[in-house]
Amino acid sequence: MKIGMLGLGRMGRNMATRLAQGGHELVVYDQDPKIGKQMEGDGLATAAQSIADVREKLGEDAIFWVMLPAGEITESVIAKVAETGRKGETIIDGGNSFYKDDIRRAKTLREKGIHYLDVGTSGGVWGLERGYCMMIGGEADVVRRLDPIFKTLAPGLGDIPRTEGRQSDDDRAEHGYVHTGPAGSGHFVKMVHNGIEYGLMQAYAEGFDILKGKASEELPEDQRFTIDVGDVAEVWRRGSVISSWLLDLSASALARDADLSKFTGDVADSGEGRWTIEAAIEEAVPAEVLSSALYARFRSRVEHTFGEKLLSAMRYGFGGHVEIPQ
Amino acid sequence: MKIGMLGLGRMGRNMATRLAQGGHELVVYDQDPKIGKQMEGDGLATAAQSIADVREKLGEDAIFWVMLPAGEITESVIAKVAETGRKGETIIDGGNSFYKDDIRRAKTLREKGIHYLDVGTSGGVWGLERGYCMMIGGEADVVRRLDPIFKTLAPGLGDIPRTEGRQSDDDRAEHGYVHTGPAGSGHFVKMVHNGIEYGLMQAYAEGFDILKGKASEELPEDQRFTIDVGDVAEVWRRGSVISSWLLDLSASALARDADLSKFTGDVADSGEGRWTIEAAIEEAVPAEVLSSALYARFRSRVEHTFGEKLLSAMRYGFGGHVEIPQ
Amino acid sequence: MKIGMLGLGRMGRNMATRLAQGGHELVVYDQDPKIGKQMEGDGLATAAQSIADVREKLGEDAIFWVMLPAGEITESVIAKVAETGRKGETIIDGGNSFYKDDIRRAKTLREKGIHYLDVGTSGGVWGLERGYCMMIGGEADVVRRLDPIFKTLAPGLGDIPRTEGRQSDDDRAEHGYVHTGPAGSGHFVKMVHNGIEYGLMQAYAEGFDILKGKASEELPEDQRFTIDVGDVAEVWRRGSVISSWLLDLSASALARDADLSKFTGDVADSGEGRWTIEAAIEEAVPAEVLSSALYARFRSRVEHTFGEKLLSAMRYGFGGHVEIPQ
């Protein structure tokens, strides 16, 4: 199929490349013309000069895949495409937009006869090679019509064993992409995916902390162990209940440096972890673990909270405990 | 009554003073003889030279109130008193011992005909003046026999309004002391008291953090508030649902310095907060808030956990996120 | 001063009563005319037939105190007052509105020359007698002008001891009301107040759970205690570090029935607990305890989460653990 890719950062470029390698015709555009030209030079895509140029090169019923950082940029580029958009066109937001923005956008675009799909993708820097796991929200028939695109981007069956007991007329999930429901649902499912990701990561983080902490000199001497966490991560990859891709990554990092000394420990978080908690609260679903995982990141980025000082102040108040440097 | 006070730190000295002022005869002993002599000089107590000397000065059926830091010191002093102990004597552990140690000690001492009471006390540095809130474990008749001691130490009815709906033949709780059950139960209840204390403190800490954080420049400008937290603490003391003594202390600290700048924010924890969680786990009782309050203190004392570095390492692994100083 | 009270539910009626008793002139209105008439009969207020009638009876620069459940009703009544509003009038939202709604309303009303104050109040059913603790957002000079109203509603100095170390030119906080900043900040501070309230309540709840659980037959027999939680609550009111008004209420409830058997344990939550967490997340402030307290309420209202079933399903998958009724 013919696809216009707007945004050629790492994700956009890799996805365009995978699509081109899969036989699709790519028209690409980025504010910075360099990457587009390079892709054109490599015979992967036609570089466009502007959004209007992309549209012209795509012709009727154009498909725009917007692959930009979530937030203002995505919002403004989609607005720009929509402004001059024609009936029958399709806009795909492949970034990490807030699902409520998708609901709003789809509604507005529908009035203009423009289709809107929101595609949450997981796979990170590995997607070009392994394929992208995709969660797709939007009109069922549009998703069906664009199936060749998704099929190319997806990892496919690969050598992952089939799920025991699974019977479904719809084999898309097995190929690594799924139609999750109406507009917004794709990013919603991706958002929850990231929320879970935070929780999983924090579970490993705490576990390895406890392994490391077992060497603490504050423990009785016969209760101390100095554990080779690199070896432990490696062994857990081998038939244990907690094997996972995140563990593979941990094992690799620990294999390189068991002290992880080059990492500061200031951990960023993105919108999706936060929105997951907000969704849980809206639904009145208890989400202890996902919240704790988010808070651990917040806490990692400050030296001390004001609240901790208040704890010290109260302790000083009732017990004369002095937690003041002198 | 005649009481021997072993340990004249801040708590022991204050309790001995309150007892003496209440008409009891005090024999006091501390490794450091200075304080005992001073109390003797003030006409509050007779200073003894050793545990044996305390026993001699007390005479038959001696009552020893051990008021020392929990742990090895308390254990060894109680062992020393017990070693030469006589039938009919009573040992009271007024410190913060682990309740399982009380159960063990009471059992051993019972075989020697020595009574054992464990008294958890709350009131901190304010107890001398306000009286001590006491939770007492041990044999019911011994607790009754020593009632004059507890009555003197306790705050009494004071001007605290009576609890609506309360009807009880036992008015001790209203006077600020309670017989909680067999040996160990006093310290158990005190332990839970401290667990709750951690939770309450953390609730205020987080709340004030959120108030302070509302001035953050990362929020949209029309959503920022610079809130006078000293004023807020003060107003909440006045008829709000969350008024409490801990809030009074917070208000006082914030009144002196709304930035609490002299506090480092490294918050210590003691055995009781930890044992509370262990008790919850033994009972299979979910204790989210009390655990989180404890963990917040653990976290406050380290710059970064190893786990946080592992989070960064995983993020680098799957997304190329760079959280490395360069 | 002359005040129009819109909404005569328990809160509105009590506040109007306290104002009338404090010498203010009240014009009251409620959809249900009965209460207004009754207040008029008691000589406390003039009953109006409509919002327009309230305005007419108040005259120029009318002050409308809207005291309705947060949400659509409050929104629509404020909109109605604003629609026909005149320059110089003041609208006070005394309910529990979301502070972002206040920011929006104040902005809109400002363009019409109408003043807007948001007043968060704590004190519940006890406010009529004890006075209302108030957190007030809005223009400083308007808050000053309406000071007589707030002074009457507030508890005043009463017999609450002054905060040690407090020095302030502004004695309003000591009287139980505080100007917290621009519009929205009053409800923001009240929101955080409620967030803290949830945390405090949950800390007590968990503590009492642990006390109760100590009688569990799954514990070794010599480790079991059957603790009189009513007595414990009572004694903690007496000089302990964790004394508070919430503890007073707990003691009262436990005095009436130590098993609390008439309570189902399904615990409701209101917007403010939820918004507090959302605010924490927006500010990147870790709020473990306040979140856990909210989640405990969510969890209390369902028999089982779907997630729990999934846990069982996984356990069955890897270990053959059967958690299936047969």
Next chain:
Amino acid sequence: MKIGMLGLGRMGRNMATRLAQGGHELVVYDQDPKIGKQMEGDGLATAAQSIADVREKLGEDAIFWVMLPAGEITESVIAKVAETGRKGETIIDGGNSFYKDDIRRAKTLREKGIHYLDVGTSGGVWGLERGYCMMIGGEADVVRRLDPIFKTLAPGLGDIPRTEGRQSDDDRAEHGYVHTGPAGSGHFVKMVHNGIEYGLMQAYAEGFDILKGKASEELPEDQRFTIDVGDVAEVWRRGSVISSWLLDLSASALARDADLSKFTGDVADSGEGRWTIEAAIEEAVPAEVLSSALYARFRSRVEHTFGEKLLSAMRYGFGGHVEIPQ
């Protein structure tokens, strides 16, 4: 090698079978003689009549692999083997013992010249086929000497991709078993493994809860999604960041019944999840996520906590909120 397997439950039998199939000579014993006879009939092992008989059949320097449920049974069988034990023999505890018990046992046995290894194994019902992931504590040379046993039980390299960056002289971890340190460390690492397992499981559980909850009728209609969680689990297995074996199991369970209606949702927990938290507390390591995961299981098994009733009672006290069935 010659190995005596004590305990022929599902785990013991499967491990003995895998060892026999790998060329080792097995002498097996269980209280219930049936399984031993059956294995003998299948040519897999020699069935013994008693522990003494096992010893006789094994000859000098006998190796006993004890594979029993953690707790009293394991303790008593090990004691029995030790009682008549001879210098040079080796006892392996392959169950889920508490690591402090291992430290104690190893110390006692060392005095008798008996070697002790603690082997934590993961792999559950899948181990016979996939091999067992093993964490081994004890003397290094004994672990080396018994290497053929561990090598047979372990999964081996299989088709799991090698960890990028890994360089080690010790290739055991890559084959699925690791020497973690002195006695106790094997079970310690396995314990933390299970703690992490709880955390991972809870992260998935909460995420799927949020997906399910998005269909709630309490949400605005245009914000509701009815998500096919079976499809979502399937797609996440395909190239997503959160792919894992636990997710595979979830996908399989959801493929069979997307409502998981045959599961009650009462989730058991075992000692290891609890000990992990106790270890964290001893080390002063914050373990929010692992604790929350444990508490979620506690909470899943009761209809209501007493604490929830207390929340209702407080709410009734300050706000007249009625959470009482009538």
